[in-house]
Amino acid sequence: MTTTPTDATSTDASADAPLLSLATLAAAASRTTAPAWTPPAVDPRALEVGIVHLGLGAFHRAHQAVHTEDAAAATGDTRWGILGVTQRSARVAEQLAPQDGLYGVLTKGRTETSLRVVGSLRGVAFPGTHTPEVLDRLAASTTHVVSLTVTEKGYRRAPGGGPDLADAGTQADLTALAAELGAPGADATDARPAATSMGLLVRGLARRHATSGAPVTVVCCDNMVDNGAQVRRIVTGLLDAVPGAEALRAWVEESVRFPGTMVDRIVPATTEEHRAEARAVLGLRDEGLVVGEPFTQWVVEDDFAGPRPAWERAGATLTHDVAPYERAKLRVLNATHSTLAYLGALHGYRTIAEAVEDPTLAQVARALIDEDVLPTLTAPDGLDLHAYRDSVLERFANPNTGHTTIQVAMDGSQKLPFRLLATAADRLAAGAVPHAVARAVAAWVVFVRRGASVTGDVLPLDDPLADVLKAAAAGPEDGLADRVLDLRAVFPAEVGDSPEMRTAVRAAVRELLPDVREA
Numbered sequence: 001m002t003t004t005p006t007d008a009t010s011t012d013a014s015a016d017a018p019l020l021s022l023a024t025l026a027a028a029a030s031r032t033t034a035p036a037w038t039p040p041a042v043d044p045r046a047l048e049v050g051i052v053h054l055g056l057g058a059f060h061r062a063h064q065a066v067h068t069e070d071a072a073a074a075t076g077d078t079r080w081g082i083l084g085v086t087q088r089s090a091r092v093a094e095q096l097a098p099q100d101g102l103y104g105v106l107t108k109g110r111t112e113t114s115l116r117v118v119g120s121l122r123g124v125a126f127p128g129t130h131t132p133e134v135l136d137r138l139a140a141s142t143t144h145v146v147s148l149t150v151t152e153k154g155y156r157r158a159p160g161g162g163p164d165l166a167d168a169g170t171q172a173d174l175t176a177l178a179a180e181l182g183a184p185g186a187d188a189t190d191a192r193p194a195a196t197s198m199g200l201l202v203r204g205l206a207r208r209h210a211t212s213g214a215p216v217t218v219v220c221c222d223n224m225v226d227n228g229a230q231v232r233r234i235v236t237g238l239l240d241a242v243p244g245a246e247a248l249r250a251w252v253e254e255s256v257r258f259p260g261t262m263v264d265r266i267v268p269a270t271t272e273e274h275r276a277e278a279r280a281v282l283g284l285r286d287e288g289l290v291v292g293e294p295f296t297q298w299v300v301e302d303d304f305a306g307p308r309p310a311w312e313r314a315g316a317t318l319t320h321d322v323a324p325y326e327r328a329k330l331r332v333l334n335a336t337h338s339t340l341a342y343l344g345a346l347h348g349y350r351t352i353a354e355a356v357e358d359p360t361l362a363q364v365a366r367a368l369i370d371e372d373v374l375p376t377l378t379a380p381d382g383l384d385l386h387a388y389r390d391s392v393l394e395r396f397a398n399p400n401t402g403h404t405t406i407q408v409a410m411d412g413s414q415k416l417p418f419r420l421l422a423t424a425a426d427r428l429a430a431g432a433v434p435h436a437v438a439r440a441v442a443a444w445v446v447f448v449r450r451g452a453s454v455t456g457d458v459l460p461l462d463d464p465l466a467d468v469l470k471a472a473a474a475g476p477e478d479g480l481a482d483r484v485l486d487l488r489a490v491f492p493a494e495v496g497d498s499p500e501m502r503t504a505v506r507a508a509v510r511e512l513l514p515d516v517r518e519a
């Protein structure tokens with residue numbers, strides 16, 4: 001089903017429309033004059049909760065939750081409703097609870113827009129108030145999958161991987177876990193609110209071990225290299241730090257699987273215009289609306305401890321080797337995305353589409369792929385990497401998603417190691433100087449330093465290491481690249497200490513600085 005995009009300014013009359021919910025959905029479906037939209041692919045009321053998802057952001061709602069609903073529709077298997085758990089804020093849970101977990105996905109292609117309502121979220125929770133319920137759900141033998149989209153920084157990793165045991169939230173959760181391990185029979189009613197997603201996960205696993213003991217699978221859906229193995233390392237690292245967790249750790253080794261995944265769909269932040277557009281189609285207000293491009297891809301390592309949704313019936317690829325897909329996606333798509341975000345923002349482009357339409361910036365992105373990325377990749381089965389490069393740049397150029405440079409620019413300190421620095425390390429190890437990666441790193445360094453575009457727009461630095469980055473980037477231009485490359489929390493020694501890399505980044509910073517001075 002498709003509709004033509006609606007002019008948001010013409011929709012104000014529907015601003016006081018009723019809220020989307022199970023009760024109002026039926027009324028919306030009977031509106032014969034409305035443009036088409038697609039209702040949930042299965043009756044939400046028929047779904048049991050079989051998945052707990054940590055990190056209820058827009059990406060999950062536009063990606064995994066959709067594949068999961070489609071798998072239920074394809075098979076008639078109703079075990080796979082999702083309990084969605086927010087991270088630090090209650091906002092999304094507060095938006096979705098009155099909507100009975102229903103929300104729309106507005107898909108914006110170059111020429112068509114479509115809207116579907118998704119019903120696979122069967123519950124929403126905020127750890128600040130619902131930790132006991134979430135722990136019970138993580139422990140329930142009917143829960144077979146725990147999935148995660150908590151973003152790179154949500155894992156609270158120490159540089160180089162493993163948990164950051166100095167993190168205050170992690171410490172609070174480990175204290176709670178130690179107390180819970182000391183009282184294995186106690187119910188979860190009084191459980192202290194979890195401070196971190198990883199803390200919630202290990203406490204849930206502890207409760208599961210102490211109760212049902214049923215095997216379970218943890219599916220990481222964040223853009224990290226070897227994402228499943230990374231999460232396993234964090235979980236076991238946390239358990240190693242807690243006295244009395246030996247039996248639990250042994251059970252995790254035995255009964256919990258951590259398959260790797262590659263996830264892909266461009267999901268921009270939802271705007272008021274998007275909400276007005278959806279409201280005009282549906283005749284209902286949707287505070288949980290998400291927006292996505294038409295493309296979606298999910299590759300999942302087929303390594304599960306128990307049952308799982310038949311995601312392969314809903315467009316996903318289940319495979320025994322995710323690594324080549326994941327590596328190609330991070331190094332081609334995410335690397336150029338970040339590069340275009342920093343260069344684009346500095347040059348005054350609001351969206352990624354505007355940035356990639358600039359021939360100079362597009363050339364930088366292409367050169368990054370051709371010169372430095374492709375030599376480090378092995379094509380996954382049947383994938384033509386040159387065609388993949390072209391399709392990625394084509395997707396970026398879709399003007400209708402409105403994906404902003406500043407959104408992609410967020411959290412550079414967490415993203416660069418996976419997207420750019422691993423490529424640099426491979427190139428350096430092969431005896432090549434990664435000049436194109438150096439230009440991308442320089443774009444980030446200058447973005448951090450300038451904090452403004454050529455047109456004078458403020459470019460806020462949204463990054464967990466913002467203070468450290470700003471301090472390193474301040475001071476004389478001379479030495480700027482070296483001060484940033486010294487940051488071991490971002491640059492692994494084999495990249496940061498490489499004299500060739502330093503020379504290349506210094507030169508790229510020197511070249512870029514005059515280009516992006518305010519006019």
Ligand code: CS2
Binds near residue numbers: 337415
């Ligand atoms: C983007 C990704 O915000 C970002 O850093 O690069 O979220 C990107 O849109 C997705 O990974 C696409 O699958």
